[in-house]
Amino acid sequence: MSKEQVIPKLIPVFRHYGYEGATVSRLSDATGLKKASLYHHFQGGKEQMAAAVLEYVANWLDENVFTPLQSDKPPSERIRAMSQGLDKFYDSGQDPCLLSVMSVGEADNLFHQQLEQSLNHWLALLTQVIEETGVEPELARQRAEDALMMIQGALVLVRVNNDTQPFKRAIAKLPQILLDD
Amino acid sequence: MSKEQVIPKLIPVFRHYGYEGATVSRLSDATGLKKASLYHHFQGGKEQMAAAVLEYVANWLDENVFTPLQSDKPPSERIRAMSQGLDKFYDSGQDPCLLSVMSVGEADNLFHQQLEQSLNHWLALLTQVIEETGVEPELARQRAEDALMMIQGALVLVRVNNDTQPFKRAIAKLPQILLDD
């Protein structure tokens, strides 16, 4: 089994349990590989596994969320494409946000830069799209932040309340937040 | 030292590190009590410490956020009082949300009910205040959810970005979200 095949199986473990909760035993179970085999692929141990997962996810987001946001279609269409990517990424709100669980405790010390970079990349792209509709830079930035907060907040609510409705509503509200306000 | 004096010192550890990251060693350092002394106060061990912390926090919220929301003052005034309580609770966005970090991994299995109850209590009270302004129940509920999402999402953004601005803006926007829309 290649590294590329292993990483996707690691993702849900970190997502669901967080960095400290994602024990090598659980990672072993999730991949079907024994511990020693995991260490063969990731000599840097658990830390490297998490780093690889974050990189993989950043690339996935790039392809499915950020790139569609930069197409030459009209803003509303690009927002729609982004929303579709997000809905897939979070499985309609059922999957927690990796970036958010990795910003807790020890993991934050290890990966803060990566998380910050991904988030700010997203914010910057989103701001740019809104600016193109003739909105002032500062207001555009605020709307981008509002959209992100809504999504992240919805994910928290969904987790605690076991009801994906808030996430679906947040996704549906994105065009309004970003373009109509 | 009494239990009541110990609990407040435990809170920041769970808040910052999450349940699995909050090791008994760290809890010992934070309180200045050795492990055995902690176990004297909390015979149920770490799980009981976390439960006590959650209960303490729920009571704090009751007093400083929920009760002000139920006063006989006008809705706008009650929202303002709630905002003030929230700002204090999250130290202007610098402290993570205990409810959100405790909804990760193993902790979620242990404390899901408590978390859900606190959150729904808050949502219900908030919904009621909005209904009093003549808003339809369903819309009122949605606005309450929106407000909560905004706060929770802002806290995520603040953590990742090391900038409390989004939280302050979220707090400032509460009256608009809840009353003006």
Added chain:
DNA sequence: GTCTATATAGGGATAGAC
């Protein structure tokens, strides 16, 4: 590339002196 077996550290928890 995957495994069994094992080493080492730290986590949660307890016994018993003071």
Added chain:
DNA sequence: GTCTATCCCTATATAGAC
């Protein structure tokens, strides 16, 4: 009520056979 000392278990990580 707090401590030192200790127990057991799990966590991360490695050695070396296949």
